[in-house]
Amino acid sequence: MPGTDADVIDGLVGIASGSPLDAIRARRPEARIHAQASYRALFAPEVPGDVTAQERFAVGSFVTGLHGETAIAAFYAAGLAASGASAALREAVDAAIAEARAQGPYGSYPAGPLSREDTAGPVYRVAADTRRMLGPRLAAAFEHMHLLVFHPRDAEPVRLQALLDAGWSTTDIVTLSQIAAFLSFQIRVVAGLRTLAGRS
């Protein structure tokens, strides 16, 4: 199950000890160690603070699900199940993923010469039935995670106010933002290295 010390990126790419990709990762040893330390800090923290393990994995499942990366999403869904999430919550996460899929990056720039590059796309609002199952705190988090995944350049302070209004503190928001941002990295390293391995 997730949360052990096995290297998550190695596991998800399928990097065997002694393989060419193992040797490549060994040339950037600090990046390898601290990508894993980032995973631990965000999903198995020594000091959990006010963001529960269940909330961390619910958000992780949602973010990885939105990327359409099946194996990675399955890993975080397993973490969600292991955190003691009810079947209803797990169904709500799956429902939210199905509702919220999009293609990014899109969004708007400050008015000016870049406005010609503005690209329209959906602003996610959790559907009423899904919201009831997620509760207001996770629903607000999911709406923000969707912004971070697909159209981060649309961010504005009012979006952070919505999280504060739903009961997340400033420190909680830093952690949630790091989860979405770190997973955006981890997913791309896994997908990229898997493609590279497939071309060897």
Added chain:
Amino acid sequence: MADSVLVPPDHTVPVAFTRAQLDWLPWLEPLMAEALTDRHMASLVDAARVKSPYFRLLARDPDALEARTRTDKDIFYNPDAGLPRAERELAAAATSRSNGCIYCASVHARHAATYSKREADVQRLLDDGVSADLGERWNAIVAASVALTATPITFGPEHVDRLRRSGLDDLAIADVIHAAAFFNWANRLMLSLGEPAAAAHA
């Protein structure tokens, strides 16, 4: 007292991509420099970062910040072979251009120009966007970075082949992947926790 969002002071909003030095104004309260514990200070990795509101905001989750920063440094600064520093910075700038992070693009376009001495090409990436013609090797690196930045990801075997044809070995290609992936991390924090401002003393 309940937390609240910050209202940035009056400032000039940058409306174009630039290599000029920009400031960054937080939308959430950073920790006060005087209030930082030893753990917070250690999480900054570089003590000079205590001056940065961005890093003092991220220091609210110190374990996540420290691991982020050490990952970043190895991807960009590790001098052991692979992709030259200039092209790691190019991948960072292209990723930031694609996501629309004016602040991150300014920093890494500056670095890319400094290390490559190709100021005009870097400026073309900023002005014309990720489809600018920068010569085949840079075009291949930009295209790979953009494909890695798409959600869902569109990076495929054709990107690996094109990078190889441009002379990149597998360590260098792994560096492109990590540089683009890392800026998908950094762009999201910079874009969503505050905003850029034209420097007061440019």
